[in-house]
Amino acid sequence: MDTRLLIVDDDQDTLEVMRRNLALPGYQVAVASGGEEALVFLRGTRVDLLVTDLKMPRASGWDLVRQVRERHPETEILVVSGYLSSEPLPKAGEPEGNFLAKPFTEEELRQAVERALACGRARRGKGPSGEKITGGEELTGRKPR
Secondary structure: OEEEEEEEOOOOHHHHHHHHOOOOOOOEEEOOOOOOOHHHHHOOOOOOOOEEEOOOOOOOOHHHHHHHHHOOOOEEEEEEOOOOOOOOOOOOOOOOOOEEEEOOOOHHHHHHHHHHHHHHHOOOOOOOOOOOOOOOOHOOOOOOO
């Protein structure tokens, strides 16, 4: 089954470049030009990873992240922004996520996406191919109590 990605950015050029760079075998890539459009899309479609910019008109990327965390907790999130050094990172109790600073290379984007997806699989107890991981000894070397 393909991994579903939703890319959200208000800059159409950036959106298109990310879409092209992630249009790889095994990925289904959808795009949205803002937070509101992304939330409408997510009402009818499950995605494995949301890739979102922070600075967008109307609903900010942080607003989108918070709403996706509340409504779609199974969706992993990758925040991409040219403002990461000036943006406050999440405070205690706020959604955490994976971050990638702009500008980035095609390879850095792909690696960040893979890391975010791996985090999601680990959080759900699944291996790289989606198989369920059972028993703690494979991960920790100890048997579960």
